[in-house]
Amino acid sequence: MTTEDVSQSPFLRACRGEETPRTPVWFMRQAGRSLPEYRALRADTPMLTACRTPDMIREITMQPVRRHGVDAAIFFSDIVVPLAAVGVDVDIVAGTGPVVGQPIRDMAGVEALRDLTPEDVPYITEAVGMLREELGATPLIGFAGAPFTLASYLVEGGPSRTYAKTKALMHGAPDVWHALCGRLAGITASFLKVQIDAGANAVQLFDSWAGALSAADYGMFVAPHSAAVLSAVARPGVPRIHFGVGAGHLLAAMGEVGADVVGVDWRIPLTEAAGLVGDRALQGNLDPTTLFAPEDVLAHEVRRVLAEGKAAKGHIFNLGHGVLPETDADALTKTVEYVHRFSAR
Numbered sequence: 001m002t003t004e005d006v007s008q009s010p011f012l013r014a015c016r017g018e019e020t021p022r023t024p025v026w027f028m029r030q031a032g033r034s035l036p037e038y039r040a041l042r043a044d045t046p047m048l049t050a051c052r053t054p055d056m057i058r059e060i061t062m063q064p065v066r067r068h069g070v071d072a073a074i075f076f077s078d079i080v081v082p083l084a085a086v087g088v089d090v091d092i093v094a095g096t097g098p099v100v101g102q103p104i105r106d107m108a109g110v111e112a113l114r115d116l117t118p119e120d121v122p123y124i125t126e127a128v129g130m131l132r133e134e135l136g137a138t139p140l141i142g143f144a145g146a147p148f149t150l151a152s153y154l155v156e157g158g159p160s161r162t163y164a165k166t167k168a169l170m171h172g173a174p175d176v177w178h179a180l181c182g183r184l185a186g187i188t189a190s191f192l193k194v195q196i197d198a199g200a201n202a203v204q205l206f207d208s209w210a211g212a213l214s215a216a217d218y219g220m221f222v223a224p225h226s227a228a229v230l231s232a233v234a235r236p237g238v239p240r241i242h243f244g245v246g247a248g249h250l251l252a253a254m255g256e257v258g259a260d261v262v263g264v265d266w267r268i269p270l271t272e273a274a275g276l277v278g279d280r281a282l283q284g285n286l287d288p289t290t291l292f293a294p295e296d297v298l299a300h301e302v303r304r305v306l307a308e309g310k311a312a313k314g315h316i317f318n319l320g321h322g323v324l325p326e327t328d329a330d331a332l333t334k335t336v337e338y339v340h341r342f343s344a345r
């Protein structure tokens with residue numbers, strides 16, 4: 001399969017705002033816990049070990065593509081992988097998420113963070129290369145965490161509901177905050193470049209928790225750093241997707257920092273989102289809990305999201321956030337069938 005075939009895939013065409021024979025669909029967190037074959041493969045392997053093992057990365061990335069027939073693969077990794085690769089003491093605890101041994105809250109902590117080089121992550125280059133060959137005309141999405149979302153784990157030491165320590169650093173020591181986000185922007189851009197250079201066809205920058213910020217704080221403390229990442233990875237033919245949860249009030253700003261496609265959660269209709277992001281394509285936004293609803297409700301909601309997506313310059317169907325671990329894999333397969341059937345032109 002040639003590169004040209006990939007560039008004409010429905011997913012990449014929709015990212016560019018071009019006509020597609022049907023609306024492309026993939027799911028955030030499709031590669032992971034909802035699949036029994038994933039659980040079987042991961043049984044005795046810690047998460048970060050799996051993320052450093054090319055054969056496991058390749059297999060876990062392929063599982064949802066084979067099973068559901070989605071229009072894009074997302075590279076199996078985690079947003080903390082590049083942090084661990086530059087020596088941050090971070091682990092992923094099952095059922096909790098990333099936990100950081102020594103939280104960063106002062107300039108000395110920031111200065112201990114170094115940039116990432118391709119030699120730090122040979123397993124990423126190797127796995128992306130293998131996947132590009134295996135995927136044929138199906139695009140591969142690389143990804144990374146945005147500076148704010150990464151900083152929230154580093155400052156809090158783990159997941160948080162309020163981001164109180166993160167916001168305290170932002171407001172109380174803005175010089176430390178900007179230095180931290182500057183270093184994280186460098187690491188994130190380097191990590192994305194490794195994936196693009198190895199053959200990733202698109203990248204998604206996850207600023208999952210940015211929705212916790214006011215528009216004013218986002219503009220002052222976060223936007224410049226996300227903009228630095230997105231401008232560093234601008235490459236012809238490689239669209240940049242930018243996504244946050246509960247970020248309806250930030251959608252315009254998240255587009256303006258340099259995204260080609262803006263990801264939207266389920267709280268705001270795509271018709272409204274389309275009015276906020278200008279010419280950019282939209283990705284989203286089925287409520288992930290709809291996958292637990294009766295089939296007729298699921299079908300109705302898929303039709304609604306497709307209809308609302310017509311307001312956008314290009315629409316990639318997705319969930320409004322990641323697949324919940326309890327999700328029945330068959331409901332995901334059914335959703336792909338519905339999206340393809342209801343959107344056939």
Ligand SMILES: Cc1c2[nH]c(c1CCC(=O)O)Cc1[nH]c(c(CCC(=O)O)c1C)Cc1[nH]c(c(CCC(=O)O)c1C)Cc1[nH]c(c(C)c1CCC(=O)O)C2
Nearest residue numbers: 028029030031032074077078079094095096097206208322
């Ligand atoms: C915030 C964030 C993280 N990681 C990620 C984000 C941004 C996306 C989002 O908003 O959901 C991104 C991520 N993490 C993972 C992927 C794989 C690709 C995919 O399927 O989308 C992606 C894209 C694998 C993973 N990352 C994680 C798992 C589960 C690990 C396991 O199987 O034990 C997987 C498959 C762990 C993780 N890592 C993180 C969390 C919150 C968790 C879940 C904690 C839990 O509930 O167990 C940090």
